[in-house]
Amino acid sequence: xxxxxxxxxxxxxxxxxxxxxxxxxxxxxxxxxxxxxxxxxxxxxxxxxxxxxxxxxxxxxxxxxxxxxxxxxxxxxxxxxxxxxxxxxxxxxxxxxxxxxxxxxxxxxxxxxxxxxxxxxxxxxxxxxxxxxxxxxxxxxxxxxxxxxxxxxxxxxxxxxxxxxxxxxxxxxxxxxxxxxxxxxxxxxxxxxxxxxxxxxxxxxxxxxxxxxxxxxxxxxxxxxxxxxxxxxxxxxxxxxxxxxxxxxxxxxxxxxxxxxxxxxxxxxxxxxxxxxxxxxxxxxxxxxxxxxxxxxxxxxxxxxxxxxxxxxxxxxxxxxxxxxxxxxxx
Amino acid sequence: xxxxxxxxxxxxxxxxxxxxxxxxxxxxxxxxxxxxxxxxxxxxxxxxxxxxxxxxxxxxxxxxxxxxxxxxxxxxxxxxxxxxxxxxxxxxxxxxxxxxxxxxxxxxxxxxxxxxxxxxxxxxxxxxxxxxxxxxxxxxxxxxxxxxxxxxxxxxxxxxxxxxxxxxxxxxxxxxxxxxxxxxxxxxxxxxxxxxxxxxxxxxxxxxxxxxxxxxxxxxxxxxxxxxxxxxxxxxxxxxxxxxxxxxxxxxxxxxxxxxxxxxxxxxxxxxxxxxxxxxxxxxxxxxx
Numbered sequence: 001x002x003x004x005x006x007x008x009x010x011x012x013x014x015x016x017x018x019x020x021x022x023x024x025x026x027x028x029x030x031x032x033x034x035x036x037x038x039x040x041x042x043x044x045x046x047x048x049x050x051x052x053x054x055x056x057x058x059x060x061x062x063x064x065x066x067x068x069x070x071x072x073x074x075x076x077x078x079x080x081x082x083x084x085x086x087x088x089x090x091x092x093x094x095x096x097x098x099x100x101x102x103x104x105x106x107x108x109x110x111x112x113x114x115x116x117x118x119x120x121x122x123x124x125x126x127x128x129x130x131x132x133x134x135x136x137x138x139x140x141x142x143x144x145x146x147x148x149x150x151x152x153x154x155x156x157x158x159x160x161x162x163x164x165x166x167x168x169x170x171x172x173x174x175x176x177x178x179x180x181x182x183x184x185x186x187x188x189x190x191x192x193x194x195x196x197x198x199x200x201x202x203x204x205x206x207x208x209x210x211x212x213x214x215x216x217x218x219x220x221x222x223x224x225x226x227x228x229x230x231x232x233x234x235x236x237x238x239x240x241x242x243x244x245x246x247x248x249x250x251x252x253x254x255x256x257x258x259x260x261x262x263x264x265x266x267x268x269x270x271x272x273x274x275x276x277x278x279x280x281x282x283x284x285x286x287x288x289x290x291x292x293x294x295x296x297x298x299x300x301x302x303x304x305x306x307x308x309x310x311x312x313x314x315x316x317x318x319x320x321x322x323x324x325x326x327x328x329x330x331x
Numbered sequence: 332x333x334x335x336x337x338x339x340x341x342x343x344x345x346x347x348x349x350x351x352x353x354x355x356x357x358x359x360x361x362x363x364x365x366x367x368x369x370x371x372x373x374x375x376x377x378x379x380x381x382x383x384x385x386x387x388x389x390x391x392x393x394x395x396x397x398x399x400x401x402x403x404x405x406x407x408x409x410x411x412x413x414x415x416x417x418x419x420x421x422x423x424x425x426x427x428x429x430x431x432x433x434x435x436x437x438x439x440x441x442x443x444x445x446x447x448x449x450x451x452x453x454x455x456x457x458x459x460x461x462x463x464x465x466x467x468x469x470x471x472x473x474x475x476x477x478x479x480x481x482x483x484x485x486x487x488x489x490x491x492x493x494x495x496x497x498x499x500x501x502x503x504x505x506x507x508x509x510x511x512x513x514x515x516x517x518x519x520x521x522x523x524x525x526x527x528x529x530x531x532x533x534x535x536x537x538x539x540x541x542x543x544x545x546x547x548x549x550x551x552x553x554x555x556x557x558x559x560x561x562x563x564x565x566x567x568x569x570x571x572x573x574x575x576x577x578x579x580x581x582x583x584x585x586x587x588x589x590x591x592x593x594x595x596x597x598x599x600x601x602x603x604x605x606x607x608x609x610x611x612x613x614x615x616x617x618x619x620x
Binding site: 105127 | 359416423427428432434435438442561593599600603606
């Protein structure tokens with residue numbers, strides 16, 4: 001009951017937030033990214049956290065949603081919702097192929113094979129003609145039921161809804177039979193199999209569910225940005241960012257992925273937008289033309305990935321259960 | 332003729348791939364760790380060769396004498412500081428740790444060396460000679476291949492003949508039993524990671540004269556090294572050698588008969604086919620897939 005109240009308060013706060021901050025496009029943009037990373041991490045958590053199958057290729061499902069929606073829209077002017085549904089279909093197809101190849105294997109092999117599948121998808125999209133190749137796809141005008149898609153708030157609410165659905169599914173799943181089966185598989189696959197759990201079937205179900213949610217987020221992202229290319233939506237880096245967000249928050253927990261996104265997305269934004277450098281310049285601590293100043297201005301554009309790397313290493317060494325793990329010592 | 336030309340150039344570049352694959356396979360065999368920083372360690376080797384050439388004017392092949400011990404020490408220290416501490420953790424933690432280390436290395440390289448690709452041009456970089464009428468053989472690739480053969484042979488002898496080599500193999504077969512027999516397994520891990528790093532850096536230095544040197548170059552090689560390891564059987568040194576040569580030839584053939592754009596797709600498809608039909612790899616032990 002207490003949890004339900006907290007959830008209701010959180011959701012209402014999230015719905016009210018755009019009204020409070022007015023229509024500041026910059027802040028809404030960051031919030032959309034935050035909701036997206038939270039959705040992606042929560043969706044990944046279903047297969048990675050609960051079933052214990054570390055997929056390193058979730059960018060493929062995100063890209064499937066983004067590319068299918070955009071290709072259908074740019075070539076046939078298809079309704080974005082139909083595009084989204086088609087994206088889910090493509091993501092399911094990729095998930096089924098991946099699952100049928102690798103779920104007979106375990107450990108290192110699943111991680112490696114999920115990368116291989118994602119790379120095949122990325123290179124195929126890069127090499128084909130109708131996907132726009134290296135140039136990507138740019139759409140200037142998105143028709144959508146007369147809704148004003150130039151404002152960012154429809155995407156904010158779309159992403160919020162996806163996140164709430166993902167968290168809802170996770171919350172239901174972890175107390176359901178399927179959820180218990182998945183956790184049993186994670187803890188000991190052989191023991192789970194000997195108790196009569198169809199290991200491959202349940203792993204596949206978890207992956208499919210995760211892929212569907214990831215591809216929905218991909219479709220919304222594509223419609224929101226209106227420009228996609230392989231390095232933005234299909235790169236291995238995206239897969240790794242999704243995993244890091246989950247790990248840092250707390251893998252295999254309901255709120256961990258959201259917490260990870262709340263911490264990492266603003267951090268990345270601070271580093272990327274050079275907030276640190278600008279503040280130091282304004283305070284006169286560092287002069288803009290000094291070597292340190294030039295480094296802060298030019299170098300730190302790559303800085304956020306470097307910081308991600310450092311956080312990952314520290315997290316694995318000192319906080320392998322994530323931040324939420326700190327509060328659950330007894331479990 | 333195209334066939335033989337592709338075969339020759341594929342085998343030559345496959346030799347260097349094999350070297351990178353052996354390093355990764357050795358680490359996997361002895362430590363049971365998938366090293367996702369392997370590609371970035373190769374990238375470090377490329378930059379070492381580049382700076383040895385431009386700043387110290389040492390030929391990239393001669394600079395191996397410097398690069399190998401330095402990178403061995405880097406690997407040894409990395410194992411002591413980071414990887415050795417997660418050796419009993421779940422494998423996904425090890426993967427993430429090595430990914431984190433790789434991100435730190437590649438992005439530090441981006442900060443330090445900028446994203447401009449560099450080219451190491453030696454006097455013989457583009458020279459080649461022809462055999463059997465019209466098959467051309469690139470001199471730097473041939474040199475790299477011969478050096479690779481030498482290093483691989485020395486590594487075999489080291490693993491087969493020396494006490495340390497035997498201790499490494501014992502650790503690889505059964506870590507606990509090896510420890511009970513009085514082998515210092517944590518030292519063996521550090522030595523293994525040192526050798527793995529040295530092999531990665533050497534492979535990087537060997538391809539430096541024929542490849543763009545870039546901070547993110549490691550990414551491509553990482554996936555290739557994994558394909559090689561899985562193809563040969565995770566943990567098998569012979570398997571990685573053969574796997575490297577096969578991948579080199581497959582790449583050259585698909586570039587020649589299909590297109591260079593699709594060569595990586597063919598390589599990854601081969602990888603999935605191996606997982607599907609022979610998951611233990613060509614030379615791997617059955618049972619731990």
